[in-house]
Amino acid sequence: xxxxxxxxxxxxxxxxxxxxxxxxxxxxxxxxxxxxxxxxxxxxxxxxxxxxxxxxxxxxxxxxxxxxxxxxxxxxxxxxxxxxxxxxxxxxxxxxxxxxxxxxxxxxxxxxxxxxxxxxxxxxxxxxxxxxxxxxxxxxxxxxxxxxxxxxxxxxxxxxxxxxxxxxxxxxxxxxxxxxxxxxxxxxxxxxxxxxxxxxxxxxxxxxxxxxxxxxxxxxxxxxxxxxxxxxxxxxxxxxxxxxxxxxxxxxxxxxxxxxxxxxxxxxxxxxxxxxxxxxxxxxxxxxxxxxxxxxxxxxxxxxxxxxxxxxxxxxxxxxxxxxxxxxxxxxxxxxxxxxxxxxxxxxxxxxxxxxxxxxxxxxxxxxxxxxxxxxxxxxxxxxxxxxxxxxxxxxxxxxxxxxxxxxxxxxxxxxxxxxxxxxxxxxxxxxxxxxxxxxxxxxxxxxxxxxxxxxxxxxxxxxxxxxxxxxxxxxxxxxxxxxxxxxxxxxxxxxxxxxxxxxxxxxxxxxxxxxxxxxxxxxxxxxxxxxxxxxxxxxxxxxxxxxxxxxxxxxxxxxxxxxxxxxxxxxxxxxxxxxxxxxxxxx
Numbered sequence: 001x002x003x004x005x006x007x008x009x010x011x012x013x014x015x016x017x018x019x020x021x022x023x024x025x026x027x028x029x030x031x032x033x034x035x036x037x038x039x040x041x042x043x044x045x046x047x048x049x050x051x052x053x054x055x056x057x058x059x060x061x062x063x064x065x066x067x068x069x070x071x072x073x074x075x076x077x078x079x080x081x082x083x084x085x086x087x088x089x090x091x092x093x094x095x096x097x098x099x100x101x102x103x104x105x106x107x108x109x110x111x112x113x114x115x116x117x118x119x120x121x122x123x124x125x126x127x128x129x130x131x132x133x134x135x136x137x138x139x140x141x142x143x144x145x146x147x148x149x150x151x152x153x154x155x156x157x158x159x160x161x162x163x164x165x166x167x168x169x170x171x172x173x174x175x176x177x178x179x180x181x182x183x184x185x186x187x188x189x190x191x192x193x194x195x196x197x198x199x200x201x202x203x204x205x206x207x208x209x210x211x212x213x214x215x216x217x218x219x220x221x222x223x224x225x226x227x228x229x230x231x232x233x234x235x236x237x238x239x240x241x242x243x244x245x246x247x248x249x250x251x252x253x254x255x256x257x258x259x260x261x262x263x264x265x266x267x268x269x270x271x272x273x274x275x276x277x278x279x280x281x282x283x284x285x286x287x288x289x290x291x292x293x294x295x296x297x298x299x300x301x302x303x304x305x306x307x308x309x310x311x312x313x314x315x316x317x318x319x320x321x322x323x324x325x326x327x328x329x330x331x332x333x334x335x336x337x338x339x340x341x342x343x344x345x346x347x348x349x350x351x352x353x354x355x356x357x358x359x360x361x362x363x364x365x366x367x368x369x370x371x372x373x374x375x376x377x378x379x380x381x382x383x384x385x386x387x388x389x390x391x392x393x394x395x396x397x398x399x400x401x402x403x404x405x406x407x408x409x410x411x412x413x414x415x416x417x418x419x420x421x422x423x424x425x426x427x428x429x430x431x432x433x434x435x436x437x438x439x440x441x442x443x444x445x446x447x448x449x450x451x452x453x454x455x456x457x458x459x460x461x462x463x464x465x466x467x468x469x470x471x472x473x474x475x476x477x478x479x480x481x482x483x484x485x486x487x488x489x490x491x492x493x494x495x496x497x498x499x500x501x502x503x504x505x506x507x508x509x510x511x512x513x514x515x516x517x518x519x520x521x522x523x524x525x526x527x528x529x530x531x532x533x534x535x536x537x538x539x540x541x542x543x544x545x546x547x548x549x550x551x552x553x554x555x556x557x558x559x560x561x562x563x564x565x566x567x568x569x570x571x572x573x574x575x576x577x578x579x580x581x582x583x584x585x586x587x588x
Contacts (some may be wrong), residue, residue, distance in 0.1 A: 028102035029400065033063075033083055034255035037095050038070035048070060056089075057082070075101060085302060110190040114338065117194055117325050119292050120311035124350060125396030126198060133357040135199025138355050140185050140235045141228035142349075143221060144178030145214065146171045150336035151433045152194035152327035153179070156186050161206035162227055164220040169255075171206040175214055176328045178206065180341050181239045183326030184349035185356070194327050194338060198353025198395065201358070201495040205233050208320075210240060212331065218243060221278070222252040224251075229256035234359050237266040237352035239345035241276035250281055257283035260270035260360065263367040264352040266344035268301040273385065273480065275305030285370055288387060289313070289347040292322050300344055304480035307370075308377055309388040312347035314342055347445050358402040376401045384477060384490075431478045431493075435549055436471035439495070443470040443545035446578065450541075453585025457533070462534035469496050469519070469542020480576045496539060499560060508556040516576035519543055523584050533584070540581040547574035 016482055037046055053061045076082075086098050121127075127541040140160055146163060147153070161171040164473065173179040182204050187197030208223040210216040221238070228236050236256060253263060266290045268276030279286030289300040289312020294301060297312050313323035317392075323340030330337045351373060358369050374397040377391030409583045443466050447454060454462070467473070477493030491502045496518055500510020519540035526532035550556075551570030560566045 002546075006424050007032065012287035014331065029404070031077065031079070031100045032101040033076050033078045033086065033098065034064075034101045035074045035076065035086070035091065035095050035098050037074060039072060041072075041094055045094065050074065050089055057085070066341065071363040074558050082471060085209075108574035110196045111192050112194055112196045113192070114195045117321060119311065119322075120324055121196060121198065123294070123311055124354070124393050126196070128396035129354070129357060129399045132403055133199075133360045135186065135202035135356040135360045137201075137203075138199060138234045138356040138359045138458065139200060139203040139205055139232060140199065140237060141205040141207055141224075141233035141350055141462070142178055142182045142185065143207045143209055143224045143228070143236060143238045144173075144240065145210040145212070146173035146178045146208035146276060147182045148173040148179050148329040150179055150183075150327045150329055152188050152191075152336075152338075153183065153186075153204075154201065155191050156182075156197070157203045159205050160202045160231070161208070162224070163208040164224055164227075165208055165216065171208040172577040173206075173208070173329050173546060174212040174331060175210065176212070176331045176339070177209070177214060177239070177341075177345065180324075180326045180328035180339065180347045180578065181237065181345060182206070183328065183512040184324065184346065185237060185353045187326060195325055197326075197483050198350060199356035202353075202356045202360070205231065216240070218246045218249055222246070225249070225252040225256050225290050227260045227282055229261050233261055235355045236261055236263045236365070237349050238263070238278055239343075239348045241268040241344075243277055247278060248280055253278065253281050253283055257366055260364055260366060262352075262355045262369045264348050264355060265307050266348040269345075269528050270301055271299050272301055273303030275301055275303075280305040280324050283366065284388070285351060285373065287344060287348045287351045288551070289342075289344040290388075290392060294392060297342070300347075302385055302386075302387040304386070306386055306389040308351060308374055308390050308393055309380075309480050310347040310350035312344050313342040315338065315342040350393055354393060357395065357399050361399065361402045363402050372398055372401050431474050433474070435554065436474040438469070438553075439470040439542070439545040439549045441545070442509045443542045446544055446581075447541050450581060450585045453582075454537070457529060459534050461531040462538040465535040465538020465539075465540075468543040469539035470545045471495055471542075472498065473498070495542065495546050497543055497550070508558050508561070509550060509570075511560070514557070514570065515573045516543075516548065516580060519577050519580050525582060527584060537581055537584050540577050540584070544574050544581065547577060548571070 017210040019372050025417050037565045050061050053059045053076060061074045061076050064073050064075050092098060093542040094285060108127050124258060134339060147158065147159060163168060163171045183197055185197060187195055187201045189200035205228060207228060209224045211219040225236060256263060263283060264285045264287060265279040266547050267279050267286045267448040280283055286305050288302055288306045288309045289297040290309050291297050292315040297314050299310060311324065315323035320340040321341045324346040325338060325340050328336050355369050355373065358372055363369055374390035378394045378395050379391040380388045446553035472493050472495040474493050476489045479489050487503055494502055496511050496516040500513035501508055519536065522536035522539055526536040547570045551567050551574060555570055557569065
């Protein structure tokens with residue numbers, strides 16, 4: 001009975017921690033406070049309370065409107081600290097509630113006729129972000145194939161750039177890629193034509209480093225970065241990638257960063273688990289791509305070096321409208337066209353555009369801008385492969401956070417472990433620390449119920465079985481090394497139940513490996529072996545703990561998802577695993 005009580009207490013405590021680990025949700029903005037005085041208090045008491053607000057708190061209370069007199073709804077100017085003080089004051093007894101008078105804003109929808117096709121801008125909250133900032137006065141250097149003044153860039157201010165491919169001042173686009181990218185950053189907006197851009201009041205500095213074929217060299221890109229920094233660019237976007245580490249480009253990036261330039265680059269389109277150069281350099285924000293469903297696009301790089309995700313689109317032969325629509329130039333005819341593109345090249349300018357919105361709010365330090373981008377991103381809780389970095393770009397939250405100059409700046413643990421050149425990265429999300437500790441702890445508690453059948457001193461084989469069956473060497477799942485495949489580390493860091501999904505990643509488990517079949521086969525094969533039998537028994541105990549935690553808190557099976565059947569399946573197999581352990585230890 002005591003053991004059962006201990007087990008229940010253990011489960012309840014860790015379960016509570018699992019469901020409350022993320023803390024309180026952030027609240028909206030407010031600059032005034034609502035006090036709703038009770039209707040049953042006398043007029044004289046109400047006058048005394050209002051006098052207390054004036055005298056004790058030095059406030060000027062006012063009724064919200066003429067309709068607030070009967071409800072006793074009073075407004076005072078104040079912030080979070082005043083709100084806390086009022087709630088603990090004697091006034092709280094005379095009020096029904098004291099709460100923030102939250103600020104709401106009307107959404108802004110531009111009159112561009114094809115804005116309705118820009119799912120990407122809506123997904124990052126642009127209509128809300130435009131209420132606060134539109135990038136006025138900020139210069140974004142687009143280091144790409146050049147920029148041509150197509151029809152929907154006529155009202156966008158283009159500042160002096162340079163063509164490093166042909167060594168001339170005219171940086172017109174003969175490919176179409178750079179103009180499309182520039183459109184995402186600052187397409188002329190609210191002009192009754194075409195589509196919208198993110199920071200449409202910003203300036204575009206066209207810097208051509210890629211030829212009509214789309215290829216370019218390290219030296220041209222490095223020179224363009226220095227040119228942008230020397231000609232007062234505030235943000236650089238590089239929707240390009242490839243090659244290897246270059247001292248010249250590394251120095252150019254450090255030079256631009258030291259001059260206060262925020263640098264953004266595409267993570268790459270190879271579908272592999274590391275960002276490409278220049279995204280992997282220090283001081284560069286590497287951007288992976290998502291589709292309309294918010295999931296990582298299949299072509300997008302992921303893993304080590306990825307800092308944030310943004311819409312990159314997914315164009316197929318049957319549906320191009322799920323791509324990113326902007327105005328660009330037809331490389332064959334030179335005419336202005338509206339076209340859907342896809343790629344991390346399209347994702348990167350989303351982040352560069354939002355960086356411009358933040359810069360326009362007076363925040364000029366590139367490290368601070370990066371922190372705001374990553375802290376305001378919509379977090380993706382289950383991201384063991386680091387598809388999204390800090391999360392999905394959220395323009396509305398970014399400009400809101402930037403507006404609050406007193407916002408706390410938190411250390412990004414992922415960045416603190418990152419080294420761009422060698423690309424060592426640690427992702428604590430992938431470890432599932434609390435569930436893993438719960439699995440191991442539960443296996444230990446269960447071992448006390450069969451201790452008469454276990455050796456007094458645990459052997460290494462028994463301990464190895466318990467660890468491998470319950471949690472595995474879980475900390476290895478959070479490690480990434482350069483361009484090496486990450487699945488071997490996931491294999492080492494996975495428990496037996498998770499082996500069936502090592503190659504696909506994620507937090508779902510395979511019903512074949514997450515079953516009593518595994519400890520049954522181990523016991524059948526090893527019970528006659530002097531040390532192997534204890535490994536088999538330990539794996540049964542460990543899997544009992546693992547399947548119980550999965551069944552109670554994370555029921556997610558491959559092919560079934562989080563269906564109630566998944567929960568039943570996992571819990572039934574946990575009971576079967578424990579029954580096998582009891583049977584094996586009785587034989588001792």
